[in-house]
Amino acid sequence: KLGMAVKKDDNFGEWYSEVVVNSEMIEYYDISGCYILRPQAISIWETLQAFFDPEIKKMGIKNAYFPLFVTENVLQKEKDHIEGFAPEVAWVTKSGKSELEVPIAIRPTSETVMYPYFAKWIRGHRDLPLKLNQWCNVVRWEFSNPTPFIRSREFLWQEGHTAFAIKEEADQEVLEILELYRRVYEEYLAIPVIKGKKSELEKFAGGLYTTSVEAFIPHTGRGIQGATSHCLGQNFAKMFQINFEDDKGGKGMVWQNSWAYSTRTIGVMVMVHGDDKGLVLPPKVASAQVVVIPVPYKDADTTAIKAACESTANDLNAAGMRADLDTRENYSPGWKYSHWEMKGIPLRIEIGPRDLEKSQVRIVRRDNGAKIDVPMGELVEKVQEILTSIQENLFNTAKEKRDACIEVVHTWDEFMTALNNKKLILAPWCDEEIVDQVMSSN
């Protein structure tokens, strides 16, 4: 099947579902809200991990792995704010034919799994700071419209959980992690994000304050949380008795942070950069950055063309780029152009008889469709330049589109008009409770 049935401007939801499937990133599964992540999706996830994991290790954070399961009574320890989440918790109640005495929850997040052991491991100030992270899946039995990558019942994420002796150290780490999340989006996924602190009502109820990086989808006019970094204060230390003997022999409670980004990052990338030909991959996260395609003619020297294609791909791979070769006989060049455009490959190289004569190649950019003829001798540095230019162009284009949606408002009417016009709104923030007009008038 070639080409997209739905246009991005006509039906965004259907367009999105089609792109993630046609680009071979997602396969739908027979349980609602669950999706198969195919190699192109996992390749992006691994590229982001290959950036983020070493960065947190430089900050002294170590990876651990905690169990998937948590008992009911431990999960209930967060009772004050968990009741809002209770419907999302998935439970194991049977093994084989026999009921379990006590139902066991599948982790929706790992505070209650980890923090009893933080309490056990942290005794004195020399045990601090304790900084752990885990790369894992979590399950939240979401009910509102499931969307691949964006809202699924199981997803992959990293969750960092850290404990400090003093608040200042926690505050500093919250922002260091938030900057890493900005880099994941802006330097790898070519997506502009806005850093900020959530309001008291928006923040994670179990924490002290929440920061996040927010992306914006111009087509829907909606913001979307890209990643989040919370300071938990001493709330969980109180709940789980995570105390330590400070260097003056007194007892203190630890200050904690928790922070996460998930496979939602990939969905935001599809939404921001995708077009009516399908996926558009930023070169930095594309498993294949280039695809080389022979353009044979009936009487041309197909062997020579194929050889030129192979050596072109080899030269690019030898120079550290990721080049694929599509020499399949049973597909036409035209079919291949559409296929690789659908898969979002940033750059395609066509080599036909005319190119061979002139010992040049034809380069076609996925982001803006530009066609560039390049002498074979200059190929490697030219392709590197163009890939860099595609990465920058995707970011700059997304930033211009987002900034064009920003509207400054000063009244509620202006606010509602802007919201209905798919704007990203910059408004004064008084942060006062709105007392219900009816209540206050009678």
Ligand SMILES: O=C1CCCN[C@@H]1CCCn1cnc2cc(F)c(F)cc2c1=O
């Ligand atoms: O957002 C993060 C970063 C990584 C560690 N966790 C924090 C807070 C997660 C907030 N949250 C989010 N969703 C939840 C869903 C549930 F079913 C549930 F039982 C609990 C939660 C829940 O606590």
Ligand SMILES: [Mg+2]
């Ligand atoms: Mg939720």
